[in-house]
Amino acid sequence: MQNQNRTMGEALLYLTDEQLRQGIEAMFFAYRGFTADPDRILEEKGYGRAHHRAVHFINCAPGTTVNNLLKILGVTKQSLNRVLRTLIEDGLVIVNVGQRDKRERNLFLTDKGRALEQQLSDAQRNRMRAAYRQVGPDAVAGFRTVLEAMMDPEMRRAYLGLRQE
Amino acid sequence: MQNQNRTMGEALLYLTDEQLRQGIEAMFFAYRGFTADPDRILEEKGYGRAHHRAVHFINCAPGTTVNNLLKILGVTKQSLNRVLRTLIEDGLVIVNVGQRDKRERNLFLTDKGRALEQQLSDAQRNRMRAAYRQVGPDAVAGFRTVLEAMMDPEMRRAYLGLRQE
DNA sequence: TTGGAATGTCAACAAGGCTGACATAAAATA
DNA sequence: TATTTTATGTCAGCCTTGTTGACATTCCAA
Numbered sequence: 001m002q003n004q005n006r007t008m009g010e011a012l013l014y015l016t017d018e019q020l021r022q023g024i025e026a027m028f029f030a031y032r033g034f035t036a037d038p039d040r041i042l043e044e045k046g047y048g049r050a051h052h053r054a055v056h057f058i059n060c061a062p063g064t065t066v067n068n069l070l071k072i073l074g075v076t077k078q079s080l081n082r083v084l085r086t087l088i089e090d091g092l093v094i095v096n097v098g099q100r101d102k103r104e105r106n107l108f109l110t111d112k113g114r115a116l117e118q119q120l121s122d123a124q125r126n127r128m129r130a131a132y133r134q135v136g137p138d139a140v141a142g143f144r145t146v147l148e149a150m151m152d153p154e155m156r157r158a159y160l161g162l163r164q165e
Numbered sequence: 166m167q168n169q170n171r172t173m174g175e176a177l178l179y180l181t182d183e184q185l186r187q188g189i190e191a192m193f194f195a196y197r198g199f200t201a202d203p204d205r206i207l208e209e210k211g212y213g214r215a216h217h218r219a220v221h222f223i224n225c226a227p228g229t230t231v232n233n234l235l236k237i238l239g240v241t242k243q244s245l246n247r248v249l250r251t252l253i254e255d256g257l258v259i260v261n262v263g264q265r266d267k268r269e270r271n272l273f274l275t276d277k278g279r280a281l282e283q284q285l286s287d288a289q290r291n292r293m294r295a296a297y298r299q300v301g302p303d304a305v306a307g308f309r310t311v312l313e314a315m316m317d318p319e320m321r322r323a324y325l326g327l328r329q330e
Numbered sequence: 331t332t333g334g335a336a337t338g339t340c341a342a343c344a345a346g347g348c349t350g351a352c353a354t355a356a357a358a359t360a
Numbered sequence: 361t362a363t364t365t366t367a368t369g370t371c372a373g374c375c376t377t378g379t380t381g382a383c384a385t386t387c388c389a390a
Binding site: 011014015017018020021022023024025026027028029030032033034036053057060072075113121124125127128129130131132133135137138139140141142143144145146147148149150151152155156158159162163 | 176179180182184185186187188189190191192193194195196197198199201204218221225239286290292293294295296297298299300301302304305306307308309310311312313314315316317319320323324327328
């Protein structure tokens with residue numbers, strides 16, 4: 001630890017209100033950058049961020065149920081349904097009746113859906129890759145650690161769950 | 166650099182698509198956590214995130230002009246104006262005609278406005294402070310470095326500009 | 331004096347949240 | 361078996377916050 005060479009006061013400088021304020025603003029501007037590229041692509045196709053999120057998580061967990069998606073996305077079923085309906089109509093998503101439980105609907109991307117997901121995540125990954133490359137692995141490790149610490153505990157569980165699948 | 170002890174392949178593992186996908190999801194969930202506390206407070210008072218952003222940046226740069234705020238927030242004047250009007254009506258913001266240039270309006274928070282800003286940023290800072298504490302200064306430094314690298318160049322300039330003021 | 335910049339305002343529209351109410355099918359349980 | 365609960369879909373309506381377009385005002389600057 002670098003800190004052991006510092007006085008207590010110096011070691012805690014990263015916790016000052018000013019540092020925290022800067023962190024808050026950095027988060028705000030970075031999130032805008034983070035969504036800017038997909039937003040441009042989505043707009044061309046007449047979709048929005050809501051469609052992106054749905055497509056992203058269906059891609060990560062093919063066959064996921066509607067209820068599952070609701071929990072992850074944190075929106076109402078009415079809101080999700082509106083988005084899902086257009087994705088199904090446009091042939092990006094297909095729905096299968098559940099096998100064990102026929103009340104459930106399992107969601108999958110079609111080839112067309114996967115193509116859009118690919119295009120969106122390519123754009124987003126490119127920006128993230130550029131940032132990662134620029135700063136190196138140690139900074140990236142720190143980045144991920146802070147992000148995880150900032151999530152709501154519930155969401156952290158969902159997040160870690162997704163990583164294991 | 167730790168990397169020098171690793172093979173090339175190992176050193177670049179942090180740039181795999183899977184790592185990037187995890188980073189994207191972490192960003193999504195963390196941003197939700199990041200806004201969750203202020204959102205709850207805002208809802209009680211009948212405001213939204215748009216009000217929070219306006220109040221935040223007026224607080225950081227008292228006397229800022231409408232145009233300035235538009236650039237930082239990246240919305241249309243009509244959209245900002247709606248938010249600004251309610252903040253003025255509710256006595257959270259006051260507007261002064263510019264001294265040099267009388268077309269400009271300089272925006273300031275009232276005591277009431279500062280109180281709200283305080284309440285919101287306290288909530289947000291508390292979460293960020295908890296995360297920072299939990300992970301330590303090195304991770305925080307990495308976090309900030311990646312966020313800055315992820316911003317649009319224009320926004321990075323605005324962000325660094327705000328830090329200097 | 332004229333053009334353009336900074337601002338405000340009105341109207342209309344869209345996306346994407348929300349709530350509430352109601353319908354259906356199937357699973358689970360009393 | 362009868363009832364309740366769960367998973368899902370759908371309709372209607374509301375809110376916030378973004379958008380465009382049009383138009384007015386004020387005032388700096390060439």
